[in-house]
Amino acid sequence: GAVVSQHPSWVICKSGTSVKIECRSLDFQATTMFWYRQFPKQSLMLMATSNEGSKATYEQGVEKDKFLINHASLTLSTLTVTSAHPEDSSFYICSARERTSGGYNEQFFGPGTRLTVL
Amino acid sequence: DQQVKQNSPSLSVQEGRISILNCDYTNSMFDYFLWYKKYPAEGPTFLISISSIKDKNEDGRFTVFLNKSAKHLSLHIVPSQPGDSAVYFCAASRGEGGSEKLVFGKGTKLTVNP
Numbered sequence: 747g748a749v750v751s752q753h754p755s756w757v758i759c760k761s762g763t764s765v766k767i768e769c770r771s772l773d774f775q776a777t778t779m780f781w782y783r784q785f786p787k788q789s790l791m792l793m794a795t796s797n798e799g800s801k802a803t804y805e806q807g808v809e810k811d812k813f814l815i816n817h818a819s820l821t822l823s824t825l826t827v828t829s830a831h832p833e834d835s836s837f838y839i840c841s842a843r844e845r846t847s848g849g850y851n852e853q854f855f856g857p858g859t860r861l862t863v864l
Numbered sequence: 865d866q867q868v869k870q871n872s873p874s875l876s877v878q879e880g881r882i883s884i885l886n887c888d889y890t891n892s893m894f895d896y897f898l899w900y901k902k903y904p905a906e907g908p909t910f911l912i913s914i915s916s917i918k919d920k921n922e923d924g925r926f927t928v929f930l931n932k933s934a935k936h937l938s939l940h941i942v943p944s945q946p947g948d949s950a951v952y953f954c955a956a957s958r959g960e961g962g963s964e965k966l967v968f969g970k971g972t973k974l975t976v977n978p
Contacts, residue, residue, distance in 0.1 A: 750907070780965070787873070789953065789968040790908070839907050841966075853966065855900075855907035 748774045750842050752856035759830055760864055767825045767859045769840035775820035776842035780853060781813075784837040796823050830863040837861075867891045868956050870969035878977055883941040885972050887954030890935065894956040894967075899928060899939045902951045902971070911952075912939070944976045 749772040759765050769779055778797050782790040794810075796802040796817035804810045814826040823842075827834055837860050841853040869888045877883045887897075895916040900908035914921040914928045914937065921928050927940045941948055954969040 752907075755905075787970070789868070789970045790966075792965055792967075795965065837905075841907075852898075852910065852913075855909070857907045858905065860905060 748772075748842070748844065748854045750776075750840065750854045750856040752838075752840060752859050754859060755857060756860040756862075758862045758864065761831055762829055764826055764828045765830055765861060767827075767838055767840075767861075769823045769825070769842065769856055771821050771842040771844070771854075774842075774844045776823070776844055777820065778843050779817055779823040780841045780843075781815060781823075781825050782839045782841070784839060784858075790839060793825075827861065830861070832863045835861055835863045865890075866970075867894075868954055868967050868969040870952075870954055870972050872972050873970070874973040874975070876975045876977060877944050879946055880943045883939075883944045883948065883974055883976065885939040885941075885952050885954075885974065887937050887939075887969055888935055889937075889956050891956070891967075892935070893958050896957045896964075897928070897930060897937050898955045898957070898966070899926075900953045900955060900968075901948075902953060904951075908953055941974075944974075946976045946978050949974055949976050 751770045753768045781793045784790045793808045794802045794804045796815045802815035817823040839858040841855045843853045898913040899911040902908045912923050912926045914930050930937045951971040951973045953971045955966040957964045
């Protein structure tokens with residue numbers, strides 16, 4: 747299957763700072779990337795959907811000014827957690843899908859980023 | 865509002881026996897279902913999927929059954945192996961191929977004992 751990477755794999759930051767997480771599709775062009783968040787013992791919750799070259803679509807209850815998403819190229823999307831607080835500590839996972847002549851392919855997930863806000 | 869439910873947080877089976885993981889959904893608009901396997905601190909890995917036009921899909925040791933009238937699906941692993949120990953997530957979408965928005969259950973932690 748296709749490979750999706752995330753960087754960093756884990757990050758610790760102070761409350762009030764901003765953190766940027768990168769999601770890259772390594773061997774395919776991702777027209778759409780999804781950002782999920784997972785709290786301990788909970789399901790993956792979709793935060794937003796980003797299409798290359800356009801604004802992200804956020805799920806209900808997700809603050810777009812706090813979680814800035816940029817999908818500037820077909821292989822890179824970034825999630826920036828602005829003014830992070832301890833309650834933002836979570837596991838953030840991205841997924842990517844490719845558009846082919848036959849339609850859309852399945853989503854491939856990255857390994858995730860563990861964010862801890864002190 | 866949990867649209868996809870995995871009511872068993874954990875399951876323990878002996879190596880060689882069958883593992884059955886269950887999943888229920890409430891949204892009748894879902895037409896594509898997927899199972900993912902996830903290890904701690906890693907992203908989900910796709911296992912097997914099924915379209916709503918089918919009631920069974922098999923891939924090696926993994927079989928997924930879908931009962932649309934009951935809004936229920938299950939994943940069977942036969943025979944179970946210690947390497948199958950992981951958290952299994954059920955996911956549903958309204959798009960073919962799981963390319964659309966996925967709604968996940970909370971997962972079931974499977975432990976296969978040697």
